[in-house]
Amino acid sequence: MSGRKVPHFKSDEEAAAFLEQDLSDLDFSQFKPSPFEFTPKAAQLNMRLPSSLLEALKSKAKERGIPYTRYIRQLLEHDIAGR
Known part of the structure; x- marks a missing residue:
């Protein structure tokens, strides 16, 4: 299944507007996992x-x-x- 690509946004407003539409036809293979760090660094x-x-x-x-x-x-x- 080949869906549409996520465009590059020039502003937060453009990104927010993009998220308001139906995203079910996106090509999710273009996304990479992003590790989140939950432990505060003190x-x-x-x-x-x-x-x-x-x-x-x-x-x-x-x-x-x-x-x-x-x-x-x-x-x-x-x-x-x-490791």
């Missing part, structure tokens, strides 16, 4: 790194399309979970 970590390591982290995060601080947190979570 603790803070500060550390010193070699510039080359920080630049490498930023580069990897950019490849994944996420902020480098989120990438670092994902690395920590991945290691702690033992």
Whole structure:
């Protein structure tokens, strides 16, 4: 089943208007899951790194399309979970 694509919106008003119509004919294969974080982040970590390591982290995060601080947190979570 091939439905219609979701257009790119230039404003919140355009997006809200789009949601007011029947969306049953949309092609849902175009959507990606988005992880939600429900646990508040109350603790803070500060550390010193070699510039080359920080630049490498930023580069990897950019490849994944996420902020480098989120990438670092994902690395920590991945290691702690033992994956």
